[in-house]
Amino acid sequence: MRIDVVSIFPEYLAPLELSLIGKARQDGLLELNVHDLRTFTTDKHRTVDDTPYGGGAGMVMKPEPWAQALESIAGNAAVGAASQGVPAKKPVLIVPSPAGERFNQALAYELAEEEQLVFACGRYEGIDERVIEWAAEHFAVRPISLGDYVLNGGEVAVLAMVEAIGRLLPGVVGNPESLVEESHSDGLLEYPVYTKPSSWRDREVPAVLLSGNHGKIAQWRRHEQYRRTAERRPDLLAEFDAGGLTRADRAAFGELGYDVVDRQLRRRPDSGDPA
Ligand code: JAH
Numbered sequence: 001m002r003i004d005v006v007s008i009f010p011e012y013l014a015p016l017e018l019s020l021i022g023k024a025r026q027d028g029l030l031e032l033n034v035h036d037l038r039t040f041t042t043d044k045h046r047t048v049d050d051t052p053y054g055g056g057a058g059m060v061m062k063p064e065p066w067a068q069a070l071e072s073i074a075g076n077a078a079v080g081a082a083s084q085g086v087p088a089k090k091p092v093l094i095v096p097s098p099a100g101e102r103f104n105q106a107l108a109y110e111l112a113e114e115e116q117l118v119f120a121c122g123r124y125e126g127i128d129e130r131v132i133e134w135a136a137e138h139f140a141v142r143p144i145s146l147g148d149y150v151l152n153g154g155e156v157a158v159l160a161m162v163e164a165i166g167r168l169l170p171g172v173v174g175n176p177e178s179l180v181e182e183s184h185s186d187g188l189l190e191y192p193v194y195t196k197p198s199s200w201r202d203r204e205v206p207a208v209l210l211s212g213n214h215g216k217i218a219q220w221r222r223h224e225q226y227r228r229t230a231e232r233r234p235d236l237l238a239e240f241d242a243g244g245l246t247r248a249d250r251a252a253f254g255e256l257g258y259d260v261v262d263r264q265l266r267r268r269p270d271s272g273d274p275a
Contacts, residue, residue, distance in 0.1 A: 005118075070120070095120045095127070095141065095143045097145060099143060103160075122153060198210060223252040237258065
């Protein structure tokens with residue numbers, strides 16, 4: 001996979017040199033280029049922003065430097081593809097924005113299949129909207145939000161997305177089993193984990209985990225996933241396919257106040273507080 005990031009703060013992306021992603025680059029599994037938007041300006045002050053039409057607070061990123069940057073990146077990709085004698089698939093242009101589609105594990109898997117990703121890091125109040133429209137000529141444009149909060153720019157969101165996507169690339173994570181057994185890969189939160197010592201400050205590891213009964217351990221872990229998800233992220237249970245649940249699984253959900261109706265979990269109507 002090839003990833004290009006455009007930012008007025010390219011130093012913000014320095015952590016991508018480290019750890020898992022830095023290793024993937026060294027191993028040739030990932031090509032990552034960070035571009036300084038200001039190198040695509042033409043004026044003496046290397047201006048990237050201006051006041052908003054219609055008035056209001058803050059500044060808006062000017063279209064011209066973005067067009068220069070994105071044209072040079074899209075051009076490189078198209079020329080590279082042509083030299084290989086293949087028709088160029090549009091690279092995906094990801095625009096981090098609190099006004100975008102929500103990022104999640106399913107989207108990370110989808111984007112991990114792409115040949116080229118380009119991340120456009122906005123700052124200030126955002127990028128002139130015409131850039132987003134025009135870019136669709138060269139890119140499959142995806143405005144994407146990491147969550148419902150506002151950052152000072154897209155860079156930190158890019159760090160998170162590149163890590164989430166990069167670790168899914170073949171060969172990047174040593175043991176692929178550690179990819180499937182983790183939070184969100186089955187739409188549930190992960191079960192709690194423990195290590196030695198078995199007794200620590202008067203707190204015991206749950207006995208079932210020391211029992212050697214792997215069937216019981218698997219069931220306990222699954223039920224802990226249900227309990228945690230119901231407690232912390234009940235919104236995830238609306239998406240959960242309850243069709244394949246065992247009787248014991250359904251009983252576990254029953255104790256958490258959920259019934260199964262048409263393969264769907266349904267919160268049992270509150271019978272009210274008798275007091
Ligand atoms: C803020 C440009 N959902 C995370 C997120 C992503 C991007 C931005 N904020 C939050 C942002 C200012 C300018 C992008």
